Amino acid sequence: MPQIVLKHRFGRDGFALDVAFDAPETGVTALFGPSGCGKTSVLAAVAGLLRPQEGRIAIGGDVVLDTARRIALAPERRRCAVVFQDARLFPHLSVETNLRYGLRRAPRSAEGPGFDEVVALLGIAHLLGRRPAGLSGGERQRVALGRALLARPRLLLMDEPLAALDAARRAEVLPFLARLRDVARLPILYVTHALDEVDALADHLVLMDRGRVLADGPVAALAARTDLPLAARRDAGVLLDCTVGEAPADALTRLDFPGGALLTILRPGPPGTRLRVRVRARDVAVAVSEPQGLSTRNVLRGTLTDIQPAGEGQEVFVRLAIGPSELLARITRDSVQRLQLHTGMVVWALVKAVTFDHRMGTAATGAAGSGAPDALPAA
Numbered sequence: 001m002p003q004i005v006l007k008h009r010f011g012r013d014g015f016a017l018d019v020a021f022d023a024p025e026t027g028v029t030a031l032f033g034p035s036g037c038g039k040t041s042v043l044a045a046v047a048g049l050l051r052p053q054e055g056r057i058a059i060g061g062d063v064v065l066d067t068a069r070r071i072a073l074a075p076e077r078r079r080c081a082v083v084f085q086d087a088r089l090f091p092h093l094s095v096e097t098n099l100r101y102g103l104r105r106a107p108r109s110a111e112g113p114g115f116d117e118v119v120a121l122l123g124i125a126h127l128l129g130r131r132p133a134g135l136s137g138g139e140r141q142r143v144a145l146g147r148a149l150l151a152r153p154r155l156l157l158m159d160e161p162l163a164a165l166d167a168a169r170r171a172e173v174l175p176f177l178a179r180l181r182d183v184a185r186l187p188i189l190y191v192t193h194a195l196d197e198v199d200a201l202a203d204h205l206v207l208m209d210r211g212r213v214l215a216d217g218p219v220a221a222l223a224a225r226t227d228l229p230l231a232a233r234r235d236a237g238v239l240l241d242c243t244v245g246e247a248p249a250d251a252l253t254r255l256d257f258p259g260g261a262l263l264t265i266l267r268p269g270p271p272g273t274r275l276r277v278r279v280r281a282r283d284v285a286v287a288v289s290e291p292q293g294l295s296t297r298n299v300l301r302g303t304l305t306d307i308q309p310a311g312e313g314q315e316v317f318v319r320l321a322i323g324p325s326e327l328l329a330r331i332t333r334d335s336v337q338r339l340q341l342h343t344g345m346v347v348w349a350l351v352k353a354v355t356f357d358h359r360m361g362t363a364a365t366g367a368a369g370s371g372a373p374d375a376l377p378a379a
């Protein structure tokens with residue numbers, strides 16, 4: 001399991017970084033936070049491109065940095081592969097030669113997917129003879145992912161790999177990133193300031209602010225907390241792991257989650273497709289008796305478990321247990337008083353909209369380790 005402890009100050013009075021976290025053995029750990037909070041500096045220190053004043057970094061059981069013991073492995077000996085915003089392919093080489101460059105960097109003893117497997121995984125077989133200049137931004141990023149994977153790293157580092165792409169290209173590349181995550185069986189450190197990428201890809205979240213880690217843990221657990229800056233966002237809300245249920249072809253799609261189901265007009269995939277869905281707190285209303293004659297189809301019976309202030313204003317977060325799952329509703333203090341809401345009472349949650357971050361790609365790939373390959377583009 002990657003273990004990262006770092007302290008560094010740029011210049012005498014410059015930015016100070018002071019972070020410590022462990023990342024799971026496999027899957028995506030997202031480093032998330034506002035611009036300038038130190039995400040890229042963490043990645044650079046892990047890659048060996050920044051030498052921190054103090055720190056200890058272990059990857060796959062090997063210590064690659066330990067300032068107390070004067071250990072600092074050179075970047076090429078750390079076996080980290082980095083994917084940047086811009087693909088940084090060799091412009092004078094074909095796609096195939098760029099990919100084989102990755103393979104040449106792989107240690108002989110290292111195990112990992114072969115050339116053909118990676119080409120199929122990323123859907124780039126038809127690009128092999130081309131030069132990078134003739135590729136779209138999304139295609140270039142797919143090749144960059146392939147080159148990184150073929151180097152058979154112990155840790156993949158990604159620094160906002162989708163940030164330079166327009167919305168359509170992001171939607172194109174995101175499913176391939178999810179595939180890579182599921183197939184590679186590697187730890188991936190993924191820097192982003194796009195919450196929809198966190199929702200779609202990450203298993204673990206390291207929430208950063210001003211050079212420090214505010215919180216880290218499973219993405220869904222952090223999304224449900226009301227004491228973190230995530231709760232101040234307009235899209236604050238819980239993440240539910242759902243499975244598309246059986247339904248007539250012309251009916252709404254039913255998304256089953258532990259303890260309930262949601263209906264949506266969106267079609268994320270055939271029955272059995274697993275996906276992670278964000279249910280925003282501001283899209284959830286609360287009723288104290290079962291509502292009748294509503295246009296809202298999603299009415300879920302639950303128990304009120306907590307009421308917390310939502311920032312400085314007149315609103316609160318109401319936490320609801322729906323079986324083993326949770327929802328958050330953002331409502332006014334006035335409603336709390338008027339309805340005499342209190343913990344332990346039975347309530348009904350009215351969910352206005354089920355959001356997949358507006359993108360089918362996100363929905364279909366949001367399933368961590370999902371059984372939804374048919375929702376992905378054909379390789």
Ligand SMILES: Nc1ncnc2c1ncn2[C@@H]1O[C@H](COP(=O)(O)OP(=O)(O)OP(=O)(O)O)[C@@H](O)[C@H]1O
Nearest residue numbers: 010011014015034035036037038039040041042193
């Ligand atoms: N080489 C350097 N010298 C001095 N200050 C630096 C250096 N590199 C980064 N910084 C400062 O450290 C802080 C964190 O930068 P960093 O790039 O790690 O943040 P970030 O969270 O990745 O930001 P963004 O999301 O905008 O890329 C910033 O204030 C930046 O100006």
